[in-house]
Amino acid sequence: MKNNDIRLRLCSRREDAVEDFCKEGKEAVKLDLDDPSTFALALAGVDRAFLLTGYTVAMLTQSKTFIDAAKKAGVKHIVHLGIFGEWDTTDPHFVWHQMIETYIKASGIAWTNLHPNVFMDNLFGATAPKKNHLMLYWGTARVGWVAVSDIAAMAAAVLHEGPEKHNERDYWMSIDVLDGSEVASILSETIGRSITFSPKTWEDFKALVSAPDSGAEPWYAEGGTDFMRQVANGQMGYIGTIRDDVPYVLGRPALTFEQWATEHKEDFIKILSKE
Numbered sequence: 001m002k003n004n005d006i007r008l009r010l011c012s013r014r015e016d017a018v019e020d021f022c023k024e025g026k027e028a029v030k031l032d033l034d035d036p037s038t039f040a041l042a043l044a045g046v047d048r049a050f051l052l053t054g055y056t057v058a059m060l061t062q063s064k065t066f067i068d069a070a071k072k073a074g075v076k077h078i079v080h081l082g083i084f085g086e087w088d089t090t091d092p093h094f095v096w097h098q099m100i101e102t103y104i105k106a107s108g109i110a111w112t113n114l115h116p117n118v119f120m121d122n123l124f125g126a127t128a129p130k131k132n133h134l135m136l137y138w139g140t141a142r143v144g145w146v147a148v149s150d151i152a153a154m155a156a157a158v159l160h161e162g163p164e165k166h167n168e169r170d171y172w173m174s175i176d177v178l179d180g181s182e183v184a185s186i187l188s189e190t191i192g193r194s195i196t197f198s199p200k201t202w203e204d205f206k207a208l209v210s211a212p213d214s215g216a217e218p219w220y221a222e223g224g225t226d227f228m229r230q231v232a233n234g235q236m237g238y239i240g241t242i243r244d245d246v247p248y249v250l251g252r253p254a255l256t257f258e259q260w261a262t263e264h265k266e267d268f269i270k271i272l273s274k275e
Contacts, residue, residue: 006160011042033062039069046070048077048159053100057092057219063100067107077110077163079155084117084144084174086238091230093223110163116151117144117174117239120260126208128271129187133198136180137205138231142240144174145183147255150246157249172243176257183257190261191268202228 010021011031021028031042033054043049049070053059070078082101085094104111123129127136151173158166178186184197205228208214209221216224230236246254261268 009042009046013038033066034058036065036069039066040073043069043073043075046073046075048079048162049075050155050159051078051080051100051104053081053097055220056217057096060096060099064103067100067104067109071107071109075109077112077159077167078104078107079112079114079158079166080104081151081155082113082115084115084172084239084243085236089236091223091226091236093220093227096223110167112158112163112166112168113170114151114154114158115170115172115243116146117243118146119148119151120145120255120257121148123183123187124264124267124271129184129195129268132193132195132272134180134184134187134195135198135200136183137200137202137208137228139199139201140179140181141231141234142177142179142182143231144239144242145176145178145257146173147175147260149260150175150250150254154246154249166249171245171249173246173254174239174241174243175246175254177240177242178257186258186261187268190258190265191272193272202232 007027010018010026010028012018012021012028013030013032013034015030018028018030029042030038032038051063051066053063067078080097080101082097083094085091085098087098089095089098101111101113123134127134154171154173158169158171180197180199184195188195202225206221206225209216209224214221227236231239244254246252255263
């Protein structure tokens with residue numbers, strides 16, 4: 001398939017976002033995962049779909065109804081962004097993803113699951129360095145990291161090349177295994193200012209997401225808390241392992257944490273300069 005043979009259809013639940021995409025000359029339609037009546041038009045004529053779930057327990061209903069609609073629409077391949085978990089995981093959010101994967105397989109539609117470990121880009125969000133301090137909520141545990149740009153590249157390659165090459169494949173992405181002090185050291189060297197690591201506990205995370213103004217959905221917040229707890233106590237020891245399928249799909253190495261930090265040096269400088 002050549003690039004000019006590809007029609008890319010963007011979807012959003014927000015009407016203004018759809019309008020903006022269309023103004024940019026892109027094909028875009030409304031698709032609201034909470035409104036199955038929007039699925040038929042969004043999926044009409046689609047061969048391959050990328051399923052990015054939401055961050056609430058509603059992801060179960062949303063994904064089930066979306067997969068059903070995809071089957072009715074004749075979608076031939078679903079690429080699902082999942083989690084980096086073992087088959088017998090007990091973390092609620094991880095379990096939800098595994099249930100979705102099982103349902104996709106049962107649908108008869110060709111499938112590919114992407115399994116990224118901790119996003120490097122999370123360091124731009126809730127765990128961004130503040131006042132030259134980095135705080136992570138799994139204590140001093142070492143975890144695997146992956147750049148979101150590599151996840152996106154993997155998804156694009158799999159969707160482009162299709163089920164002929166990627167059907168029934170699970171691709172794992174855990175590139176660099178680092179603890180908080182190692183992350184802080186790399187950021188310090190890259191940015192040119194001293195970043196210190198202040199380990200936090202899963203109890204700290206629970207207090208954060210339980211606050212009335214946190215905006216976290218209770219079931220998802222509990223899953224996140226359980227993740228922090230299991231990583232910290234070693235129950236999820238596999239989170240601290242390297243599994244790198246990026247070269248097999250993209251034909252190039254994945255970004256290391258140092259390379260990613262170098263690419264985003266100016267972003268971190270801006271974040272720290274706002275304090």
